[in-house]
Amino acid sequence: MSSSQFDHKLSGPSLAFQPLYQQVAEYIKQLIVERRWQPGEMLPSEFKLADEFNVSQGTVRKALTLLTDTKIVTRRQGVGTFVSEHTAQDALFRFFPLQADGKGADLPKAELLSKELVEPIESVQTALSITAKDKVVKLKRRRILDNEFCMLETIYLPSKRFPDIEKREDIPHTLYHFYQTDYNQTVFKTRDSIKAVLASKSDAKSLGIEKGMPLLMVTRVTESIDGKLIEYRESKCRTDHYHYQVELD
Amino acid sequence: MSSSQFDHKLSGPSLAFQPLYQQVAEYIKQLIVERRWQPGEMLPSEFKLADEFNVSQGTVRKALTLLTDTKIVTRRQGVGTFVSEHTAQDALFRFFPLQADGKGADLPKAELLSKELVEPIESVQTALSITAKDKVVKLKRRRILDNEFCMLETIYLPSKRFPDIEKREDIPHTLYHFYQTDYNQTVFKTRDSIKAVLASKSDAKSLGIEKGMPLLMVTRVTESIDGKLIEYRESKCRTDHYHYQVELD
Numbered sequence: 217m218s219s220s221q222f223d224h225k226l227s228g229p230s231l232a233f234q235p236l237y238q239q240v241a242e243y244i245k246q247l248i249v250e251r252r253w254q255p256g257e258m259l260p261s262e263f264k265l266a267d268e269f270n271v272s273q274g275t276v277r278k279a280l281t282l283l284t285d286t287k288i289v290t291r292r293q294g295v296g297t298f299v300s301e302h303t304a305q306d307a308l309f310r311f312f313p314l315q316a317d318g319k320g321a322d323l324p325k326a327e328l329l330s331k332e333l334v335e336p337i338e339s340v341q342t343a344l345s346i347t348a349k350d351k352v353v354k355l356k357r358r359r360i361l362d363n364e365f366c367m368l369e370t371i372y373l374p375s376k377r378f379p380d381i382e383k384r385e386d387i388p389h390t391l392y393h394f395y396q397t398d399y400n401q402t403v404f405k406t407r408d409s410i411k412a413v414l415a416s417k418s419d420a421k422s423l424g425i426e427k428g429m430p431l432l433m434v435t436r437v438t439e440s441i442d443g444k445l446i447e448y449r450e451s452k453c454r455t456d457h458y459h460y461q462v463e464l465d
Numbered sequence: 466m467s468s469s470q471f472d473h474k475l476s477g478p479s480l481a482f483q484p485l486y487q488q489v490a491e492y493i494k495q496l497i498v499e500r501r502w503q504p505g506e507m508l509p510s511e512f513k514l515a516d517e518f519n520v521s522q523g524t525v526r527k528a529l530t531l532l533t534d535t536k537i538v539t540r541r542q543g544v545g546t547f548v549s550e551h552t553a554q555d556a557l558f559r560f561f562p563l564q565a566d567g568k569g570a571d572l573p574k575a576e577l578l579s580k581e582l583v584e585p586i587e588s589v590q591t592a593l594s595i596t597a598k599d600k601v602v603k604l605k606r607r608r609i610l611d612n613e614f615c616m617l618e619t620i621y622l623p624s625k626r627f628p629d630i631e632k633r634e635d636i637p638h639t640l641y642h643f644y645q646t647d648y649n650q651t652v653f654k655t656r657d658s659i660k661a662v663l664a665s666k667s668d669a670k671s672l673g674i675e676k677g678m679p680l681l682m683v684t685r686v687t688e689s690i691d692g693k694l695i696e697y698r699e700s701k702c703r704t705d706h707y708h709y710q711v712e713l714d
Contacts, residue, residue, distance in 0.1 A: 405714035411704035412679035430661035455660035465654035
């Protein structure tokens with residue numbers, strides 16, 4: 217019975233025509249999600265993995281290449297393959313697209329203004345695919361680049377995935393790293409939607425600018441490596457000295 | 466003599482430690498840039514390429530995978546490997562990030578407002594790394610999504626790379642495809658820098674909106690597959706019904 221269930225799973229429509237190395241990659245990713253290996257930990261050798269999964273070493277190598285391309289694992293030449301860890305710097309450079317004009321990427325600081333457990337408003341429910349009963353933690357932060365306030369953030373986290381995070385007194389600047397180390401939530405990708413808005417009176421006060429100044433309004437939905445929506449955030453960004461940078465290829 | 470030049474080339478500093486398949490990929494790319502094969506044309510088989518370059522078929526396969534990842538070639542299962550062609554639709558979906566709210570990617574239309582040969586202003590010189598003596602062609606366009614004006618574009622092209630383009634009466638909506646078919650300039654990547662601005666009186670008139678409305682100002686530098694800067698454009702985008710969409714991973 218259990219064997220026929222397995223057969224069924226492998227022959228199901230979503231796996232049709234999926235090459236073996238992709239199936240192996242999926243499986244390794246699942247083991248990482250389930251914490252068989254911790255972030256930063258070295259995976260067994262290709263030889264051992266091939267032996268365990270009963271596939272060729274070439275197939276394991278192709279699976280690891282796929283997982284490297286999607287940044288789930290990291291290879292260190294001559295050492296081995298490691299479960300990727302969001303170091304503070306890493307995640308910032310990868311997911312923080314605001315840059316000071318005429319300068320390269322820099323590490324912004326963050327000032328936490330408030331944290332509270334709330335019922336999600338409708339836009340947050342839609343963004344995170346949750347209901348009004350699913351509580352969220354709301355964080356407000358102010359980001360600092362070049363000794364100037366550049367951005368106001370309102371961040372919503374499903375309380376179920378981040379239990380009691382609103383009680384923590386040690387929330388660091390580098391949230392994505394913190395999500396991974398303290399809540400086993402690894403950011404995999406973000407989807408930003410960008411609009412132009414006018415600064416409200418309260419935006420202006422918080423950022424030390426004039427009301428009516430044009431700002432970028434970036435709404436971001438963040439997905440974890442297990443495909444769950446783990447964060448929604450709304451950021452209002454000054455662009456008088458900053459710009460949002462995107463490369464497409 | 467010619468053989469020692471070749472040796473020297475392969476052992477030069479920029480190629481140090483570059484795996485063979487990367488060198489092969491570079492070489493194939495160079496042949497594509499030099500038009501040995503046209504966009505849309507099928508490459509010789511892996512077997513033939515391996516024979517010609519005197520490397521293994523596995524090396525050719527890895528080189529083609531690299532060129533597929535960077536979208537320089539396209540594989541069609543069971544048919545062969547083709548030089549990528551910017552079809553109208555392709556290039557639009559890949560490089561046009563403005564979307565109507567609540568809808569998916571759509572194909573915008575374009576209305577050409579003016580075209581002229583001019584001396585580049587300083588910002589254009591800097592963006593394209595050219596001098597005041599290098600003439601540029603300036604195109605102005607208005608983009609249409611959902612039967613509404615959504616964007617104003619000012620596009621600068623180095624005249625040297627697009628000779629007499631200002632005289633053409635048949636400039637189509639889909640410029641990147643046109644650059645490739647008529648000027649042998651293939652877009653490889655774009656770098657966008659996004660700010661928020663207020664609509665000027667002239668912006669407002671062109672877009673049918675009110676002066677002072679917040680707009681996105683997207684400045685884009687475009688690089689061709691041979692690593693040259695081939696276009697600079699400034700786009701002012703409405704975001705009352707549209708947003709600029711970005712995925713990071």
